[in-house]
Amino acid sequence: MSPIKPTGGFIPRDRNWQPDALTPPYKTSVKRSPQAALLSFPSTLSEETSPVFGHNILGELDNDLILNYAQAGESAIGPRIIVHGRVLDENGRGVPGALVEFWQANAGGRYRHKKEAYQAALDPNFGGCGRTITAEDGSYEFRTIQPGPYPWPNGMNDWRPAHIHFSVFGHGFAQRLITQMYFEGDPHIKLCPIVGVLKSQEAVDALTALLDMNRTVPMDSRAFKFDIVLRGQRQTYFENRKEGL
Amino acid sequence: MTQRLDYLKESPSQTAGPYVHIGCTPNFTGIDIYGGDLGTSMKTGPVKGQEITIRGIVYDGTGTPMRDAMIEIWQPDAAGLFASANETRGQADPNFTGWGRSPGDMNTGEFTFETVKPGAVPFPDGRMQAPHITAWIVARGINLGLHTRIYFADEPEANAADPILTRIEHQNRIPTLLAEKTADGSYRFDVHLQGPSETIFFDI
Numbered sequence: 268m269s270p271i272k273p274t275g276g277f278i279p280r281d282r283n284w285q286p287d288a289l290t291p292p293y294k295t296s297v298k299r300s301p302q303a304a305l306l307s308f309p310s311t312l313s314e315e316t317s318p319v320f321g322h323n324i325l326g327e328l329d330n331d332l333i334l335n336y337a338q339a340g341e342s343a344i345g346p347r348i349i350v351h352g353r354v355l356d357e358n359g360r361g362v363p364g365a366l367v368e369f370w371q372a373n374a375g376g377r378y379r380h381k382k383e384a385y386q387a388a389l390d391p392n393f394g395g396c397g398r399t400i401t402a403e404d405g406s407y408e409f410r411t412i413q414p415g416p417y418p419w420p421n422g423m424n425d426w427r428p429a430h431i432h433f434s435v436f437g438h439g440f441a442q443r444l445i446t447q448m449y450f451e452g453d454p455h456i457k458l459c460p461i462v463g464v465l466k467s468q469e470a471v472d473a474l475t476a477l478l479d480m481n482r483t484v485p486m487d488s489r490a491f492k493f494d495i496v497l498r499g500q501r502q503t504y505f506e507n508r509k510e511g512l
Numbered sequence: 513m514t515q516r517l518d519y520l521k522e523s524p525s526q527t528a529g530p531y532v533h534i535g536c537t538p539n540f541t542g543i544d545i546y547g548g549d550l551g552t553s554m555k556t557g558p559v560k561g562q563e564i565t566i567r568g569i570v571y572d573g574t575g576t577p578m579r580d581a582m583i584e585i586w587q588p589d590a591a592g593l594f595a596s597a598n599e600t601r602g603q604a605d606p607n608f609t610g611w612g613r614s615p616g617d618m619n620t621g622e623f624t625f626e627t628v629k630p631g632a633v634p635f636p637d638g639r640m641q642a643p644h645i646t647a648w649i650v651a652r653g654i655n656l657g658l659h660t661r662i663y664f665a666d667e668p669e670a671n672a673a674d675p676i677l678t679r680i681e682h683q684n685r686i687p688t689l690l691a692e693k694t695a696d697g698s699y700r701f702d703v704h705l706q707g708p709s710e711t712i713f714f715d716i
Contacts, residue, residue, distance in 0.1 A: 275636075278519075280715065285525055286655040293527075295653030298573035299705050303685075305715035308676050312633050313646045313661075314716045316596035318586065318611035326546060335545050357519045364597075370535025380531045380541050381618070382580075394543045396535045432528065432535055438598060440586045441716050443657060445650050447526040461527060464655050470524045496520045 276310035277441045277498040278357055286464035293460045294421050314441040320366040322400055329398050332371075332411035336394030343393035345374025345412030347488040350448070350476065353405040354435060357499030361405025367495075368398040368434040369409065376415035376427075385417065410488065416455055428455035428462065437497040448493045449475045525657065528650040530580050537582070537615045551584065551613025554627050559608045561590020561628040566662065566691060566699045569621050570649060573706030577621035581651035583703075585612045585625055585662070587644075592631030629664070635675040642670035642677065649703060659714045662701050665690040685712050 288300035328335035333343045350369075354362040372378045372395065375387035379395050393412065401407045417427045430447045437443070449456050449471075456462050456471065465471050473496075482490035533541040537549040570581040588594045593604035595611075604610065605628075614623035632640045645662040663671055665687075671677055677686055688711045691699035703711045 280522065282715070284521055288655060290655060293653070293655070296527075296655060297653075298576075299578070299651065299653035300573075300655075301658070301710055301713050302573075302706055303710050303712070305713050306676075306680060307715040308679070309636055310716050311635055311641065312594060312598075313586070313588075313641075313644065314659075316586075316594040316598045318595065318609060319597050320550075324546075324550070329546065336543070355520060357522060359518070359520055368535045370531065370538075378531045378534060379543060380534055383531065394534075394538070394545055396538045396543060396545060398535075398546075432526075432532070434528070434532075434536055440646055440648070441659075443584070443648055444523060444525060445528045445532075445657060446523050447529075464526075465524050469521075473521060473524055474526065496523045498522050499519065 275501050276315060277439060278501055280498060284466065284470060286466065290460075290464040293464055296464070310439075310441055315439045317436055317438055317440045317442070319364070320400060320436065325398065325400060330409035332393065332395065332397045332409065335397060337392035341392045343373070343412045344390050345393075345415075347410070348413050349408060349410050349482060349484070349488050349490040350431065350493055351406070351408035351479075351482060351490060352476075352493040352495065354401045354407065354437075354495045354497060355405055356437070356497050360499075361401070361403070362437055362497055363401055363403045363405055365401040365405070365497075366398065366436045367401065367407050368396070369431050370396045371411065371414040371431040372417050374412050374415050376417035378417075387415070413450065416453075421460055425460060426455055426458070428453040428459055433495060435495055435497065439500070442497040444495070444497060446495070447474060450491065451475055451477050525655060527652060527655055528582060528657075530652040532580070532582050532650060533615050536613065540615050549613070551611055554609050554612045554625070555607055556609065557607035559589070559628050560605050561631070562697065564627060564629050564697045564699060566625045566627065566645075566701055567622055568701040568703060569623070570616070570651070570703040571705065572653075575707070578651055578705075579616065579618060579621040581616055581621065581623075581649055581654075583614050583616065583623050584648045585627070586610060586646045586648070587627065587630040588633055590628050590631050592633045632670065637675070639675050640670075640673070642667055642674035644674075647703075654705075658705075659716050660703065660711055661689055661714065662691050663689050664699065665692045680712065685710075688712055
């Protein structure tokens, strides 16, 4: 990965597009949302730099959730899918070398976590986490099983749509992002209070992966395409920035 | 019709949820696929500078410790250099990653970072900023990760000249950004998401 020179910070985050902190139908947000206004300031090297993750951290099966927790000769149960796409910035450029981490429930909607008590069974061959690093063009892919919907104690009968969580690092810590991917056509999407924190159908669509028949592997796996967009870097020809800072 | 600007929109954020550990600190919740959790150690060998420990708890608006938050920190080394591809001012300490990730204790919620006291880093106009650490907090109930900064209460002169601290209108809120020294090399930095002692969060 070639070194990236600081360019004067990132395009300001559009907080009319991003979800608000306080979203009462998602009940936990009520006591976990700041009430004071956020403090804005010009970004500095603290926000324009970010840790570097090399491919050497990756194991051979880190991007294969069907096999990475399975006993030898076994595999996870559920609809086999490939999830692929690109990590881009707002200028449309691919973001290479980005660490992408993902986690999800199994095909029955059960997470492998100590604090999880849903009665759906664990799959002994499914852990539910994976990671990869984007290629030179920002592309990534992984193999998994399609997660199941999952009930949660919010309203009396709330169910999460099938979803995969994503955590993404860019080239500046100001780009740090965690989000969720949904699946085209899931009827739970429009009922979910967490999806409901999104402010427009366009924002919901931005997190909804499309079935991608061009990338399916016949007689093996279907595919879904999910692009992720991180904040873009501004150009700073006119800023009072000393050489080398 | 006018032309279009054709920028993409940043992907909307969603909460990390209660099971963020599965993806970000899987070993912490008993899933041993990677052989270790990223960000557990910020040191890969002997480091330069003063080694410090920072502990704290994230509290919700009722004063209850949050036991499912994940905190990440990002900082320069003792000389003020970042272990980043974007660092153009020199070579950072090769034994210091600058990045840490803590899920907090599953019962108490207390997070711990074994790190070094950061050196000063310039503001874009050339003035020096006081030593600080960038912190980022996600959890169930937080729709978009919260950015804040950890400054040090035992750096009063540098803090008094810091370009960001000095422009805060509500100066009485500055202590919410200061890690308090509790012993030699030990600091406490609690985060309050909401209420009278609410931590200052940044739009960066």
